[in-house]
Amino acid sequence: MPNRKDDMYGDHISHQFNDDLSSLKNDFLKMGGLVEQQTIDAVNALIDGDGQAADEIRARDKVVDKMEMDLDEEAIRLIARRQPAARDLRFVISVIKMVADLERVGDEAKKIAKFGLTLAEEGQAPRGYVEVRHIANHVTSMLHDALDAFSRLDAEQALRVMKEDKRVDEEYQAAARTLLTFMMEDSRSISRCMAVMWVLRALERVGDHACNIAENVIYMVEGEDVRHTPVEEAEKLVGR
Amino acid sequence: MNSINSTIPGDATMPEKAPLAVEDPVTEERRETVEIEEGKTVGIPFSDNPKFALRNVEVSYGDTRAIRNISLDIARNEVIAFIGPSGCGKSTFLRCLNRMNDSIDTCRVKGSLMLDGDDIYDPRRDVVELRARVGMVFQKPNPFPKSIYENVAYGPRIHGLANRKSDLDEIVESSLRKAGLWDEVKDRLDATATGMSGGQQQRLCIARAIAVSPEVILMDEPCSALDPIATAKVEELIAEMSESYTIVIVTHSMQQAARVSHRTAYFHLGHLVEVNETNKVFTAPEHELTESYITGRFG
Amino acid sequence: MSNSSSQVEIVRQSLRRRYRKERRFRMYGIAAIAVALLSLFILFADIIGKGYTGFLKTTVTLEVELDGDTMYLEDPTNPDEIAMADFTAPIIAALQTHFPEAEGSAANRELARLVGSYAASDIRDLLEANPDLLGTIQTMEFLAHDTVSVYVKHADNPRYTVRLSERQQQWVDELMEKGVIETGFNDILFSKGDSREPANAGILSAIVGSLLTMFVTLVISFPVGVAAAVYLEEFAPQNRLTDFIEVNINNLAAVPSIIFGLLGLAVFIGLFGMPRSVPVVGGLVLALMTVPTIIISSRAAIKSVPPSIREAAEGIGASRMQVVLHHVVPLAMPGMLTGSIIGMAQALGETAPLLLIGMVAFIVDVPDGLFDAATVLPVQIYLWASSAEQGFIELASAGIMVLLTFMISMNALAIWLRKRLERRW
Numbered sequence: 016m017p018n019r020k021d022d023m024y025g026d027h028i029s030h031q032f033n034d035d036l037s038s039l040k041n042d043f044l045k046m047g048g049l050v051e052q053q054t055i056d057a058v059n060a061l062i063d064g065d066g067q068a069a070d071e072i073r074a075r076d077k078v079v080d081k082m083e084m085d086l087d088e089e090a091i092r093l094i095a096r097r098q099p100a101a102r103d104l105r106f107v108i109s110v111i112k113m114v115a116d117l118e119r120v121g122d123e124a125k126k127i128a129k130f131g132l133t134l135a136e137e138g139q140a141p142r143g144y145v146e147v148r149h150i151a152n153h154v155t156s157m158l159h160d161a162l163d164a165f166s167r168l169d170a171e172q173a174l175r176v177m178k179e180d181k182r183v184d185e186e187y188q189a190a191a192r193t194l195l196t197f198m199m200e201d202s203r204s205i206s207r208c209m210a211v212m213w214v215l216r217a218l219e220r221v222g223d224h225a226c227n228i229a230e231n232v233i234y235m236v237e238g239e240d241v242r243h244t245p246v247e248e249a250e251k252l253v254g255r
Numbered sequence: 256m257n258s259i260n261s262t263i264p265g266d267a268t269m270p271e272k273a274p275l276a277v278e279d280p281v282t283e284e285r286r287e288t289v290e291i292e293e294g295k296t297v298g299i300p301f302s303d304n305p306k307f308a309l310r311n312v313e314v315s316y317g318d319t320r321a322i323r324n325i326s327l328d329i330a331r332n333e334v335i336a337f338i339g340p341s342g343c344g345k346s347t348f349l350r351c352l353n354r355m356n357d358s359i360d361t362c363r364v365k366g367s368l369m370l371d372g373d374d375i376y377d378p379r380r381d382v383v384e385l386r387a388r389v390g391m392v393f394q395k396p397n398p399f400p401k402s403i404y405e406n407v408a409y410g411p412r413i414h415g416l417a418n419r420k421s422d423l424d425e426i427v428e429s430s431l432r433k434a435g436l437w438d439e440v441k442d443r444l445d446a447t448a449t450g451m452s453g454g455q456q457q458r459l460c461i462a463r464a465i466a467v468s469p470e471v472i473l474m475d476e477p478c479s480a481l482d483p484i485a486t487a488k489v490e491e492l493i494a495e496m497s498e499s500y501t502i503v504i505v506t507h508s509m510q511q512a513a514r515v516s517h518r519t520a521y522f523h524l525g526h527l528v529e530v531n532e533t534n535k536v537f538t539a540p541e542h543e544l545t546e547s548y549i550t551g552r553f554g
Numbered sequence: 555m556s557n558s559s560s561q562v563e564i565v566r567q568s569l570r571r572r573y574r575k576e577r578r579f580r581m582y583g584i585a586a587i588a589v590a591l592l593s594l595f596i597l598f599a600d601i602i603g604k605g606y607t608g609f610l611k612t613t614v615t616l617e618v619e620l621d622g623d624t625m626y627l628e629d630p631t632n633p634d635e636i637a638m639a640d641f642t643a644p645i646i647a648a649l650q651t652h653f654p655e656a657e658g659s660a661a662n663r664e665l666a667r668l669v670g671s672y673a674a675s676d677i678r679d680l681l682e683a684n685p686d687l688l689g690t691i692q693t694m695e696f697l698a699h700d701t702v703s704v705y706v707k708h709a710d711n712p713r714y715t716v717r718l719s720e721r722q723q724q725w726v727d728e729l730m731e732k733g734v735i736e737t738g739f740n741d742i743l744f745s746k747g748d749s750r751e752p753a754n755a756g757i758l759s760a761i762v763g764s765l766l767t768m769f770v771t772l773v774i775s776f777p778v779g780v781a782a783a784v785y786l787e788e789f790a791p792q793n794r795l796t797d798f799i800e801v802n803i804n805n806l807a808a809v810p811s812i813i814f815g816l817l818g819l820a821v822f823i824g825l826f827g828m829p830r831s832v833p834v835v836g837g838l839v840l841a842l843m844t845v846p847t848i849i850i851s852s853r854a855a856i857k858s859v860p861p862s863i864r865e866a867a868e869g870i871g872a873s874r875m876q877v878v879l880h881h882v883v884p885l886a887m888p889g890m891l892t893g894s895i896i897g898m899a900q901a902l903g904e905t906a907p908l909l910l911i912g913m914v915a916f917i918v919d920v921p922d923g924l925f926d927a928a929t930v931l932p933v934q935i936y937l938w939a940s941s942a943e944q945g946f947i948e949l950a951s952a953g954i955m956v957l958l959t960f961m962i963s964m965n966a967l968a969i970w971l972r973k974r975l976e977r978r979w
Contacts, residue, residue, distance in 0.1 A: 026547075026549050026552045027550065027552055028551055028552065028553065029551065032551065098510060099550065100509065100513070100538075100549045100551075101536075101537060101538060101539065101540050101545075101546045101548055101549040101550050102539075102546060102550060103550045103551075104538060105538065105539065117360050229267070235538075238539025239539075239540065281603060353869070355865070355868065355869065358868070360791075360792055369819045380599075382871075383872070384871070385873040386868065386869060386870065386871035387870075390869065390870060391865075391869035391870075392869075393862060393865055393866065393869065395862055397860070397862035397865065397866040398866070399863060399866065399867070399881060400863075400885065409867075409870065409872075410870040410871065411878075413870075413871070413872055413876055413880075414871060429645050460866070463866075463870060464869070464870060467870055467871060468871075
């Protein structure tokens with residue numbers, strides 16, 4: 016297949032159309048960057064027990080929500096005025112879906128920050144933070160890679176992100192088992208461990224959203240819907 | 256491009272494997288050239304139940320080759336849309352299907368064009384009979400400057416389809432009904448057709464085509480002179496007619512092709528580049544040229 | 555800001571210049587039209603000014619005593635006596651009742667020359683038809699003598715010379731006062747043929763001759779022209795032969811009309827031995843001349859039929875023939891008719907070719923068929939215009955007016971037909 020990545024947004028006869036598509040892409044990446052940062056900050060605030068940072072993160076979620084609404088409006092306007100077709104249509108529709116995912120990631124970050132606040136108030140180095148940090152690193156890099164795949168229109172990389180999701184799930188299962196052990200060992204730590212469990216759960220959700228974004232990137236680039244498709248089959252579809 | 260092409264002898268029986276570099280004048284500087292393989296069409300050009308079976312069709316005007324080795328099936332009761340930039344040959348190809356190109360002296364058609372297994376270009380074939388089976392609706396509404404009744408009755412009359420006045424009345428009424436025009440004109444059948452609105456005129460032309468009970472209706476940009484409301488009515492009509500007729504429609508409006516057709520064929524510089532389910536063409540076309548055209552990158 | 559205001563100033567300056575230019579250009583156009591209208595006006599004024607008297611006749615109304623003694627006539631049924639009788643005598647007697655002082659043979663002669671030379675034969679015709687009237691007194695209207703007519707109509711026109719003696723002028727003046735000499739509508743112009751005497755000359759035979767000739771022309775040139783045009787436009791293959799034919803038709807339209815006259819003389823009269831100066835030959839010659847015009851205008855009319863109509867008919871399976879007969883020709887008909895009528899109008903005004911085939915003869919009788927010697931309007935005008943008698947000048951002008959009326963009504967008919975039949979699509 017010839018290289019069509021250079022003119023994903025450009026090369027229309029209408030320059031205004033080019034500009035509209037590019038600005039939609041840039042705004043989306045801006046939102047993606049913010050959400051990614053929110054997640055990292057939330058995990059850091061949690062681990063550092065920094066209540067103030069957690070508060071700031073919760074406040075910044077408003078910005079994310081605003082961005083979601085703006086992007087949706089931009090995309091709807093583009094559909095109404097340009098009637099995009101083929102790859103342009105796939106691009107706009109994917110953005111609308113991915114924006115929803117990003118917003119949910121933002122919500123998860125807020126949730127993490129909230130638990131961070133609770134945990135920070137209780138002070139004392141909690142258990143399970145190693146696992147949290149590990150999974151957090153994993154899912155934020157997935158999110159980063161998914162966004163990167165979007166910006167570079169790289170279906171291969173998006174496919175790798177999809178594969179990563181399985182491993183995140185496994186890690187989550189392992190971490191959950193570990194925390195369960197802690198709880199059985201020391202019943203006083205149950206409420207704290209439960210909070211950490213929720214954080215882990217939120218991080219796992221972030222991984223799922225990153226995976227959704229990756230699926231949308233594949234649809235956008237290749238025109239193949241790989242949702243609810245085993246990764247092996249998706250691989251075949253992309254490789255074609 | 257032409258020089259490469261003219262060195263290849265036109266062989267109607269064997270698709271040539273010479274890749275062609277197609278440069279679009281508008282975007283020439285910006286885009287790398289895209290290769291079109293002559294005679295190769297991506298997608299699903301063939302059908303199990305073809306009304307038309309067209310193989311290795313070549314059309315030329317004097318030295319200019321307007322259609323280059325196209326093979327395509329048009330299925331029974333399907334609506335197929337031909338799209339492509341101006342001068343891509345879609346209208347020329349459409350007009351081959353009922354030999355409307357015959358009146359152009361320099362026009363030569365090669366290849367095999369079969370309608371229900373009969374050769375369209377058989378020299379013994381009466382073109383009048385062919386056109387009674389394959390009706391046509393044109394770009395500009397072109398009613399005869401006669402009454403509404405006479406417009407519809409003309410076809411059945413010259414083909415001798417009605418012997419009595421009452422039969423003719425019946426044909427006129429049912430044709431106008433099928434064209435969704437009966438209620439609008441039943442009280443003024445004797446009024447002159449040129450006094451109608453553009454949309455009504457076009458539907459009258461459709462009624463006129465239906466009146467000779469054709470099997471296929473060819474439409475050459477039928478809505479290009481109509482406003483959106485009239486266009487919507489004609490499109491609605493196309494949808495209804497697709498139950499009983501095979502419809503081939505050439506259109507410049509991609510949205511229209513997307514709305515009315517089952518399959519869409521994309522023509523480019525005389526090549527048939529891609530034929531696919533309309534849903535597929537407008538969401539994820541296979542060929543890059545199709546995609547460029549659909550998304551408004553040239554054309 | 556200053557920049558833009560100076561720009562506005564520049565634009566304003568140039569606008570003024572532009573408006574001046576436009577005004578000037580408009581003036582040229584108006585001037586051109588004015589010149590055209592003026593020349594037309596002068597032409598019409600001159601013709602009408604000279605010619606309106608052609609529509610007037612001068613009559614002398616007398617109480618004539620049909621006395622057998624003065625006429626030396628006893629039995630009007632006897633042809634010998636009729637031949638010998640003097641029918642001028644009662645007229646002189648009648649005039650003498652007005653002028654008792656006029657006596658003697660010189661005075662008698664002068665009195666007799668107040669009425670036209672056909673006056674005596676009028677009385678003879680009357681008596682021949684009604685012998686009983688002998689001995690009665692009849693009120694009769696005679697045409698005045700040519701010289702009297704000129705005197706009555708043009709006494710103060712320096713271009714005419716009055717050929718009446720002093721005494722005669724006095725008499726005429728007196729008779730006019732008494733209402734004996736009157737002018738009235740010249741019905742003779744439209745009821746008689748040519749004559750040596752202007753007062754008795756009419757244009758009817760020329761009109762009938764023209765109508766017969768035009769009939770032949772129309773019957774031949776219209777079908778031939780339209781058929782040729784339809785064939786060339788719709789059926790003829792595009793090749794050298796048709797190109798050659800096309801070029802020749804265009805050339806034929808530009809051939810001087812006198813050549814057609816020569817052709818007619820050589821072919822119709824020389825080769826086929828048809829009689830000279832008959833409408834049928836004239837019509838054939840004019841038809842030859844008109845056919846190229848009709849072909850050209852008909853082809854233009856056919857070409858102007860929108861191809862969409864042709865396609866529409868072909869699209870529902872009409873054959874080539876049906877397309878042409880049902881759609882193209884009816885739609886082109888107004889244009890064809892217009893072209894034909896204009897071609898006919900041109901033929902109506904044609905003189906040169908008809909001179910050559912002998913339609914220049916002196917024709918008194920109204921022709922009663924296509925093979926009867928005839929003349930046509932323009933030729934009649936030509937003949938009168940070159941006659942010596944003074945009275946023919948105004949007749950020629952009157953003839954021109956009649957001819958122009960015919961042409962204008964033909965053109966008006968063409969315009970009306972076009973407006974009436976032309977369809978919008």
